[in-house]
Amino acid sequence: MARRSDEVAAVVEVLIPSPLRSYTGGERQVRVALPVLAPESPPTLGGVLAALDGAYHGIRFRMIDEQGKLRPHIRIFVGERDARDLRTPVPQGTTVMIVAALSGG
Amino acid sequence: MAQRKTPARRTTLLVATRKGLWTLTADASRRSFTLGGPQFLGHVLHHAVADPRNRRTWLVAARTGHLGPTVFRSTDRGRNWKEATKPPMFGKSEGRSVNHTFWLTPGHASEPGVWYAGTSPQGLFRSEDDGVTWNGVEGFNRHPSRKAWCGDDKDGTPDGPTLHSILVDPRDPAHMYFGMSSGGVFESVDKGRDWKPLNQGVRADFLPMPDPEYGHDPHCVRLSADPNRLYQQNHCGLYRLDRPATRWTDIGVAMPKAVGSVGLPLVVHPRDPETLWMFPMDSTDVWPRTSPGGKPAVFRSRNGGRTWTRQAKGLPAKQGWWTVKRQAFCADGHDPVGIYFGTTSGEVWGSNDEGASFKALAQHLPLIHAVEAAD
Numbered sequence A: 001m002a003r004r005s006d007e008v009a010a011v012v013e014v015l016i017p018s019p020l021r022s023y024t025g026g027e028r029q030v031r032v033a034l035p036v037l038a039p040e041s042p043p044t045l046g047g048v049l050a051a052l053d054g055a056y057h058g059i060r061f062r063m064i065d066e067q068g069k070l071r072p073h074i075r076i077f078v079g080e081r082d083a084r085d086l087r088t089p090v091p092q093g094t095t096v097m098i099v100a101a102l103s104g105g
Numbered sequence B: 001m002a003q004r005k006t007p008a009r010r011t012t013l014l015v016a017t018r019k020g021l022w023t024l025t026a027d028a029s030r031r032s033f034t035l036g037g038p039q040f041l042g043h044v045l046h047h048a049v050a051d052p053r054n055r056r057t058w059l060v061a062a063r064t065g066h067l068g069p070t071v072f073r074s075t076d077r078g079r080n081w082k083e084a085t086k087p088p089m090f091g092k093s094e095g096r097s098v099n100h101t102f103w104l105t106p107g108h109a110s111e112p113g114v115w116y117a118g119t120s121p122q123g124l125f126r127s128e129d130d131g132v133t134w135n136g137v138e139g140f141n142r143h144p145s146r147k148a149w150c151g152d153d154k155d156g157t158p159d160g161p162t163l164h165s166i167l168v169d170p171r172d173p174a175h176m177y178f179g180m181s182s183g184g185v186f187e188s189v190d191k192g193r194d195w196k197p198l199n200q201g202v203r204a205d206f207l208p209m210p211d212p213e214y215g216h217d218p219h220c221v222r223l224s225a226d227p228n229r230l231y232q233q234n235h236c237g238l239y240r241l242d243r244p245a246t247r248w249t250d251i252g253v254a255m256p257k258a259v260g261s262v263g264l265p266l267v268v269h270p271r272d273p274e275t276l277w278m279f280p281m282d283s284t285d286v287w288p289r290t291s292p293g294g295k296p297a298v299f300r301s302r303n304g305g306r307t308w309t310r311q312a313k314g315l316p317a318k319q320g321w322w323t324v325k326r327q328a329f330c331a332d333g334h335d336p337v338g339i340y341f342g343t344t345s346g347e348v349w350g351s352n353d354e355g356a357s358f359k360a361l362a363q364h365l366p367l368i369h370a371v372e373a374a375d
Helices: A045-055 A059-063 B146-150
Strands: A009-015 A029-035 A074-078 A081-083 A095-100 B011-017 B020-026 B033-039 B044-050 B058-063 B070-074 B100-106 B115-120 B123-127 B162-168 B176-181 B184-188 B218-223 B229-234 B237-242 B263-268 B276-280 B298-301 B309-311 B329-331 B339-342 B348-351 B359-362 B368-373
Touching: A009 A045, A029 A045, A045 A059, B011 B033, B011 B058, B011 B339, B011 B348, B020 B044, B020 B359, B033 B359, B044 B100, B058 B100, B070 B100, B100 B162, B123 B162, B162 B218, B176 B218, B184 B218, B229 B263, B263 B329, B276 B329, B329 B368, B339 B368
Parallel strands: A009 A095, B044 B368, B218 B263
Antiparallel strands: A009 A029, A074 A081, A074 A095, B011 B020, B011 B044, B011 B368, B020 B033, B044 B058, B058 B070, B100 B115, B115 B123, B115 B162, B162 B176, B176 B184, B218 B229, B229 B237, B263 B276, B276 B298, B298 B309, B329 B339, B339 B348, B348 B359
């Protein structure tokens, strides 16, 4: 029997900034697993954040508002790319780095 | 400070600041307070409120500089906290985003577990499970006139447009009021399914119309001990409304001209509907919003705003350039009533004798957004 493609899990490493570590039990680096619908269609950043929220409920809304927009002082890098779009693909082996960027008092 | 009747219980004040939560706790005499905290250090807390129905549940409205808005709740008077699993947020189809939850109000005594939240930009939310999950009150959030009432989400006060002063009539959980800066005061008689403006007689001198139906800037609205009587501290003065009338009466005219009648907060006596306190601020020129002349004072009326008395014993006689935010002035339930306020310069001041004298209860805190009595 053929193996269903959505059973193939991608594991993505996510780097967590200190303001969000209350959700990850203090972990700076977590791994989230999510299905790959087809080998030629890697997961998206939106999928990674949904999986992250599944593991650490509430974390996504602190970064992404209810209209799906990145909050003003949050930046997310997919590899070395500054990703502003949740449709950004996350190729296998790429690290997602969340940055909470704020200055001033 | 004077001593008369000894209150039966301790008093706890919840001090919500731009950098976290502190508490001030006193024994029955309220002569000295102990500072506790911080909790949520670094979180921006706009409101921290205790549930008078069970005396155990505390809710805080939080965000941080980086992170989006949420609500934390404690069911053991602040020892342990859990985040709401669904904090106030608009629906995707509404096209709006909550910047922060600004105001929290416990629901009617007959509805334990019900809370209301007001947000910036203006949104109204309700929880029926003690603050764990929140849903929009669609009768307002999706009201066809909402945008006309409030303007664009970018309009509003310097800290963002807000929905505040959510009031539930103690005689009827379906009868509610709220205020919006800007937008005005609104009333619902059907538990929030529909809302109507309630602003007749209130000045809005920043609008071209002489007596607009809405678009006003109430800073703080309070229901007095007589639920037929409301008081309002507005951008354009002080007002009283005795229902079922719908036209507000200007009670700022009796304030000293040199002081004016503008402030942010307003406090009502828990048992006497004729007694209220206001904290005036300088609204001249570019609106410094500090104590007029650098001489901080509270003004009290014992007759529904017909006359006012300056109360400043114990406060700095000069060079006190204070601002007190609209949630940062409160009363406890004791006799005599204790009144307390927090400044944007991080000081908490209190009186255990209804304002006859004040003393500093805490200093050196961050900017204070809210002070609420928990007992």
